[in-house]
Amino acid sequence: MHVNSLVQLRIKPTPARNTRLPMRAADFASLAEALDYAARGETGFNFYTGKNNDSAVLPYSELRDDAKTLARRLTSLGLERGARVALVADTDPGFVRFFFACQYAGLIPVPLPGSINLGNRDAYVGQLRRMLVSSRAGAVVAPTGFVAFVMEAAEGLPLRFVGDPEGFAHCPEKGVKLRPLQSTEVAYLQYTSGSTRFPRGVMITQHAVLRNLAGIIRHGVRIAPGDRCVSWLPFYHDMGLVGLVLVPVASQMSVDYLSTRDFAMRPRRWLELIALNQATISFSPPFGYELCARRLRSDDVGRFDLRSWRVAGVGAEIIRSEPLARFAQLLAPAGFDEKAFLACYGMAECSLAVSFAPLARGLKVDRVDGDHLAEYGEALPAAEIPAREGAAHVSTFADCGMPLPGYEVEIRDDAGRALLERQCGTIFVRGPSVMTGYFGDTRATRQTLSRDGWLDTGDVGYWLENSLVVTGRKKDLIILHGRNIWPQDVEHLAEQQPEVRPGDALAFSAPGPDGEEIPIMVVQCRESDEAKRASLVERLRRLVRLELGLECAIELVPLHTLPRTSSGKLSRSRARLNFIESQPAKTRADEPGGRAQSGAGPSEPQQANGSFASKPAPTPLRTRR
Numbered sequence: 105m106h107v108n109s110l111v112q113l114r115i116k117p118t119p120a121r122n123t124r125l126p127m128r129a130a131d132f133a134s135l136a137e138a139l140d141y142a143a144r145g146e147t148g149f150n151f152y153t154g155k156n157n158d159s160a161v162l163p164y165s166e167l168r169d170d171a172k173t174l175a176r177r178l179t180s181l182g183l184e185r186g187a188r189v190a191l192v193a194d195t196d197p198g199f200v201r202f203f204f205a206c207q208y209a210g211l212i213p214v215p216l217p218g219s220i221n222l223g224n225r226d227a228y229v230g231q232l233r234r235m236l237v238s239s240r241a242g243a244v245v246a247p248t249g250f251v252a253f254v255m256e257a258a259e260g261l262p263l264r265f266v267g268d269p270e271g272f273a274h275c276p277e278k279g280v281k282l283r284p285l286q287s288t289e290v291a292y293l294q295y296t297s298g299s300t301r302f303p304r305g306v307m308i309t310q311h312a313v314l315r316n317l318a319g320i321i322r323h324g325v326r327i328a329p330g331d332r333c334v335s336w337l338p339f340y341h342d343m344g345l346v347g348l349v350l351v352p353v354a355s356q357m358s359v360d361y362l363s364t365r366d367f368a369m370r371p372r373r374w375l376e377l378i379a380l381n382q383a384t385i386s387f388s389p390p391f392g393y394e395l396c397a398r399r400l401r402s403d404d405v406g407r408f409d410l411r412s413w414r415v416a417g418v419g420a421e422i423i424r425s426e427p428l429a430r431f432a433q434l435l436a437p438a439g440f441d442e443k444a445f446l447a448c449y450g451m452a453e454c455s456l457a458v459s460f461a462p463l464a465r466g467l468k469v470d471r472v473d474g475d476h477l478a479e480y481g482e483a484l485p486a487a488e489i490p491a492r493e494g495a496a497h498v499s500t501f502a503d504c505g506m507p508l509p510g511y512e513v514e515i516r517d518d519a520g521r522a523l524l525e526r527q528c529g530t531i532f533v534r535g536p537s538v539m540t541g542y543f544g545d546t547r548a549t550r551q552t553l554s555r556d557g558w559l560d561t562g563d564v565g566y567w568l569e570n571s572l573v574v575t576g577r578k579k580d581l582i583i584l585h586g587r588n589i590w591p592q593d594v595e596h597l598a599e600q601q602p603e604v605r606p607g608d609a610l611a612f613s614a615p616g617p618d619g620e621e622i623p624i625m626v627v628q629c630r631e632s633d634e635a636k637r638a639s640l641v642e643r644l645r646r647l648v649r650l651e652l653g654l655e656c657a658i659e660l661v662p663l664h665t666l667p668r669t670s671s672g673k674l675s676r677s678r679a680r681l682n683f684i685e686s687q688p689a690k691t692r693a694d695e696p697g698g699r700a701q702s703g704a705g706p707s708e709p710q711q712a713n714g715s716f717a718s719k720p721a722p723t724p725l726r727t728r729r
Contacts, residue, residue: 115161117381118148118358120332127329130318130354134310135291136207136284138354143168147358151197152377153366162197164353167204174205175282177275181264183242185210185283188293190236192246192254193339194218195363198269200339200349202245207291208282214239214293214305215340218250219364225253232257235303238544239293245272287311293543294342294452305543306452313346316455316537317354319508320347324448324460325385325415327351333359334383336367336374336392343420346456347387371396372404375435379408387417394427394606397434411439415463419448422576422592423502425469427606442466449504449574453552453559455537458513459572461505470573474499474652478588481528483566483573497651499593501565504572511535514558515566525567528588530578533559580676582613582623589623589652591676597647598627603640610666611656612680614687622657623648626679629660659683 122145132138142148148163162170178189189206193199193215206213216235219228236244236258243265246254251268258266265272285291291313293305321327333352337344352359360377367374374396378386393416418428432442443466450457461468472483474497486498507513514522515529523529534557541549552560564581565574575590582589594611598604608628616622625644631637641658648656667678 115159117150117159117161117360118163119146120358120381121330122146122356125356127327127356128354129321129327130314130351132314132354133287134207134284135313135350135353136204138314138350139164139168139171139204139207142353142356145356147352147356149197149200149352150358150360150381151195152360152362152373160197162200164356167197167200170201171204172208172282173277174201174272175208176277176280177272178205178209178211178243179280179282180276180278181243183211183264186212186289187242188212188214188239190214190216190239190241190244192216192218192232192244192250193345194247194250195336195339195361196247198245198247202269203292203349206285208284210283210285210289211242212285212290212293214241214295215345216244216295217340218247218338229253229257231303233261235295235305236261236263238303239305240544245269285310287314290540292345294345295340296452304545304548307540307543308455308537309540312537312539313350313455314354315510315535316346316457316508317351319510319537320351320457320460321355323508324457325351325417325446326463327355327357327385331355331357331385332381332383333357334362334374334378334381334386335359336362336364337387338364341420342450342452342456343387343389347417367392368395371399375400375408375410375438378410378413379438382409382412384412385415385417386413387415387419389420390418390423390427391421391607393418393431397427397431398605400434402434405435405438408435408438410435411441413440413444415446416440416444417446417448418467418502419450422574423447423467423504424592424596425467425500425502428467447502447504449572451561451563453539453561454533454535455539457508458511458533458535459505459507461503461571468503469500470503470568471498471500473497474590474593477528477575478590481588483526483528483568483575497593499575499590501573501575503568504565504574506571507533508535513572523566525569528564528566528575531561531563531565531572531574533561577676580612582611582621584613584621584623584654589654593652594623594625594648594654594656597651598625598644601640601643603629603631603636607674608666610674610676610679612676612683614680614684616657623654624657624659624680624683626659626661626666626683628663628666630663 125145142164151160189211191199191202191213203213216232243263244254244258246268248268255266287310289310290307291310292308296304296306333348335348337348339345360381362373362377428445443464445467447461447467448457449459471486473486476482476484477499512534514532516532517523517529538559562578563574564576564578565572580591582591591611595609598609599606604627609625611625613621614624629637637660644658645656648654667675
């Protein structure tokens with residue numbers, strides 16, 4: 105085993121196990137109480153940087169003391185109880201100190217994205233300003249490197265403080281008795297990773313998030329004394345904040361953090377950190393596993409010892425099996441067990457988690473007839489479909505397991521009726537950790553959350569033997585002549601080409617020359633030769649026509665131009681808007697090596713309003729719990 109590059113540390117990290125403190129699983133009334141308990145042990149947070157292998161160690165005992173000191177300074181700002189404090193969330197100790205300071209001071213922390221990869225400076229500043237305005241923040245704290253952006257975004261807003269932690273240290277420490285946020289009060293405001301133009305802040309109460317943390321700890325991951333986490337996920341994302349900051353505090357578990365930027369530049373450091381401290385738990389969206397496998401060389405594998413990694417969580421976006429299989433195959437010699445993969449499903453509006461697949465099973469996928477699913481909204485196993493002319497199109501979807509105890513899930517058609525097993529519809533969730541609403545947006549809350557507590561997730565899926573299978577976002581569906589086409593099926597065809605990598609393609613529909621929707625695929629292209637570009641366009645059009653029966657327009661774009669959400673996910677809705685805005689009054693004719701125009705696909709039987717099921721409504725099933 106080679107010595108990895110993270111071994112030379114200047115500070116000893118916190119231990120994986122508390123020697124005297126019994127483990128508790130989120131049975132607290134508030135996050136402040138959870139930290140108070142964790143502070144009685146030896147575990148905590150460890151921050152590893154990409155520079156000189158430095159690290160910062162923050163035991164929970166020190167975090168509590170620092171947070172209480174900052175809380176007394178926050179009270180000196182004169183903010184009313186429940187006021188929002190915006191925190192630009194970089195992966196450093198400052199964020200978690202201020203997050204918990206807000207808990208002790210009776211203020212609501214609002215994590216903001218700490219990345220300018222969303223676009224240029226103006227786009228990032230504009231996004232920050234929209235979030236500051238919509239949250240009605242009373243103060244904002246940012247790492248030193250982000251202060252210039254924040255100052256510009258905050259210009260003219262009634263904020264009591266704008267600056268970095270060093271500047272905040274000059275605020276007086278008020279000698280008052282702290283009144284932490286209580287069980288029924290909002291714990292934090294979590295912005296969703298959807299629209300950056302109209303941000304929505306999810307309100308999660310202390311009681312709600314702690315119920316979700318308890319479900320994750322006890323049932324989803326089954327955390328035990330001695331478990332240790334590694335994370336590179338951003339703190340402003342629900343999986344990064346709730347799953348990899350609050351879960352560890354509520355279970356008194358040590359965590360080793362790598363910044364998202366460091367991971368993106370050197371993904372192998374994620375594996376090095378897991379091997380270094382023999383971590384047992386780490387989560388990532390599928391693209392993280394894919395990036396890691398693509399950047400690793402076969403001779404790198406010998407430097408890792410991944411035998412301790414028992415939970416390799418997968419979530420935050422649609423799960424595809426191919427990148428995970430490549431990752432598992434590449435790292436099997438390092439001791440990685442593919443049964444460690446743990447598929448899960450959740451969203452910020454439910455605090456974080458809704459369902460988990462069984463532990464130690466690995467990824468289970470359902471292979472269904474894609475043509476039948478597109479036309480009838482029914483996920484029939486591919487093997488049960490009679491042979492047609494040529495090979496049937498097969499779609500694969502991951503089994504995301506059963507809902508956590510105490511949670512109800514229904515799959516509904518467009519009329520709101522519960523659907524039978526393997527019938528595809530919208531996923532609705534009700535449970536103890538569902539949001540109270542979107543901050544300051546009553547209309548959006550009413551559209552999403554019913555009076556009896558059912559949350560319209562906007563996701564689409566179906567039941568498979570009491571397990572939830574998620575097929576995609578409803579807003580991303582390509583609906584053409586009654587057929588429901590999953591964009592990932594179109595994108596997958598592009599990603600199989602040697603010129604295209606996973607994550608290089610986005611598919612959606614947009615108005616054609618006659619105003620009717622036509623399928624579009626935007627593909628990042630590394631090829632500069634015009635003849636080769638034209639060949640790729642024609643090959644992709646032919647493949648989509650052959651496999652899916654669609655006439656698809658292809659747009660080749662430069663690298664690093666596909667839009668992403670604040671959490672790093674590729675954004676089909678933003679790509680669609682960008683495409684529409686870039687078009688002249690009428691779509692241009694085919695251009696060699698670039699844009700390719702086409703009409704709509706072949707005529708299909710019409711289906712009213714793009715409904716998921718064209719057959720008579722089934723007898724409602726019981727709600728799955």
